[in-house]
Amino acid sequence: MNIWHICSFEIRRILRIRSVLLNLFVLPLLLIFILGAALSSTMDTGKDNVPGRVSVGVIQIGSSSGSVTEALNAFVAAPAVAEMMKVQRFTTEEEAVRGLRQGELDFAVLIPPDLEERMAKGEDAKLQWILGKDSTLNIVGETLFTRFTDELNRHMATVEVLGPEASMAMASMTDEGSGNISYVNVSNPGTAGTSYSASQYYAASMLAMFMLYAGMTTSNSLFSERDKKTLTRLQAAPVGNGVIFAGKIAGNSLLAFMQALIIVLMTYWLYGVNWGTHPWLIVLICVLITISSMMIGVIVALVSKNAASASALMQGIIIAMTFISGGFTPIAIDFVQRIGEFTVNHWALQSFLRMMLDGSMSEIMHNILMLGVVSAVLLAIAAVIYGKVGYRYE
Amino acid sequence: MAILEMEHVVKRYGSKLSVDHLNLSVDKGEIFGLLGPNGAGKSTTISMIAGLLSIDQGEIRLDGISVKERPLEVKRRIGLVPQDLALYEAMSAAENVTFFARLYGLRGKLLKERVQESLEFVGLQDKAKDAPSTFSGGMKRRLNIACAIMHRPDLIIMDEPTVGIDPQSRNHILESVRTLNKMGSTIIYTSHYMEEVAAISNRVAIMDQGHIIACGTEAELRERVASEEKIVLTASGIGPGAVEELRLHPRVRAVEAAGDTLTITLPSAQQDLQDILFICSKHEIPIQSLKVEEPDLETLFLNLTGRTLRD
Secondary structure, three states, X not given: OHHHHHHHHXXXXXXXXXXHHHHHHHHHHHHHHHHHHHOHHHOOOOOOOOOOOEEEEEEEOOOOOOHHHHHHHHHHHOHHHHHHEEEEEEOOHHHHHHHHHOOOOOEEEEEOOOHHHHHHOOOOOOOEEEEOOOHHHHHHHHHHHHHHHHHHHHHHHHHHHHOHHHXXXXXXHHXXXXXXXXXXXXXXXXXOOOOOOHHHHHHHHHHHHHHHHHHHHHHHHHHHHHHOXXXXXXXXXXXXXXXHHHHHXXXXXXXXXXXHHHHHHHHHHXXXXXXXXOHHHHHHHHHHHXXXXXXXXXXXXXXXXXXXXXXXXXXXXXXXXXXXXXXXXXXXXXXXXXXXXXXXXXXXXXXXXXXXXXXXXXHHHHHHHHHHHHHHHHHHHHHHHHHHHOOOOO | OEEEEEEEEEEEEOOEEEEEEEEEEEEOOOEEEEEOOOOOOHHHHHHXXXXXXXXXXXXXXXXXXXXXXXXXXXXXXXXXXOOOOOOOOOOOHHHHHHHHHHHOOOOHHHHHHHHHHHHHHOOOHHXXXXXXXXXXXXXXXXXXXXXXXXXXXXXXXXXXXXOOOOHHHHHHHHHHHHHHHHOOOEEEEEEOOHXXXXXXXXXXXEEEOOEEEEEEOHHXXXXXXXXXXXXXXXXXXXXXXXXXXXXXXOOOOEEEEEOXXXXXXXXXXXXXXXXXXHHHHHOOOOEEEEEEEOOOHHHHHHHHHOOOOOO
């Protein structure tokens, strides 16, 4: 019962401090908005990565018959390809370029007139791209036609090595099964897309970072009881030291959890951040971050000599962990990423991102499990230190 | 009948002995003054009684209950007014008292009544909703007391409750101590203000270097230094000849001249006052004022330790 009194008093006491309120609730929302808006151009958005059907102009100068033309016709007619692109034929490059400029085409490909001749000489089949305005659609076009030229090259290699009979045999096999041929394998990237927006990314990383700041509030609160001498009075009351300590940690934990809830809901309503479709897993992740955050706060408070050094240490830990885990900006350096795997932020961020990407449950659970392991290790360290040092007046 | 008994209590900080085999007994219903200079071991002693510090050796019992064995039960019966203000500045006066009252198990209607009663007792009923950050030093001290008495403890320990406050608040606090005592609480009052302790205590113990060096009623303690009195006179032009002649008087033990003040220590002022005045008149010293100082606790402390209480 006394734990609850201390816990509720702790919450009310902290909520009276304006600077803490600002740090816990207002600042994260502001930062998510600023970072999400400012850096959205540097990150692909989920919507951009689910392109529609690409309008492709195929420029074929000269003869419109022959094996290349046949292969091209078969390629564009394949159902999976037809689903992804709409082909318009052109006989001159100028017409296709005009189409690109006017936005009628997204991408164009020029089939050199001597392609068949070069292939007959054993050279690689190469096409010429004419890129449109949208980089994503250009990549889709390039990918599809690279697949086509690869197929042509493979065919020519077969003829060269095994002879024209083998080629004819393959052609007949192709004819027989043409309805089933798919030049493109389409995997299921998930309903939420294969990538996340800047707002999603920073909502997740800032949530993890600011929940760790709740640990700093805990550390400050533990020191404040000592510095303001209220710990003397608390320990003079008929309450065990463990109860006082647990009550304070419980209060700060509830506050951190409240902070997480507000950030998740507010970013969802205000900035349209998609947190995925597993609300209970979000709760679980937040619980684990809260445990980690509180334990870091406790460890720092118990090993530091005074409030100022504890604050500085907490700041350093939080900023370092956020940076190394790519919380400020993704870091594509291998050893930094490896170090990042030892941070709370890394597993918290990855857990959130997997859910935002609608990843498989095993993938999500793996990240949550790792976050749980980090929390358990911190809990064990804090318990050992508390056992040795304690939280006492003495 | 003793409410508090301390037997051979020892407390060490590393190699330093803070409390050295302390034996003390406080009777039920008394105001017990604990005097001593800074570092004498008063606060350590109090902290051990209140269960804040562990006892290295010895035994402390409150109404027969061992502090070591049943600390929570002992704590429930003690109200501690710490030397430092122990208040939550952001919370109102009533919220401060209510929070601590809950920790002592008070609930519901009784809780509200006791909170109100405590605030009224220290004269802060009109400030119940105000935060201590808006209070004067004296008001904070009074709230500090309110937070320790709302559960009506059997023993109230007040550790230097009047440090750094105005005379009006000091009088209010001293009056409160007497009232609490009349209401049935035993009080241990520590201070290094000798006159404060002497004014309110039934018995006084003087502590130095972790020991009790003297203990008894004020009269009993004065008795120990009753063999000495001081005549303090103020006059201009006190010459060395007069000082020398005063020193030669067979019963004068010491003469100190500091500016216009002359302090003469002797066994009995009444017996030798005429002689002293005769010597002053002989040397044509124009006396402006004269007073006889009886021995006090300060003198006793000085006699026992060679230091003053405020050292």
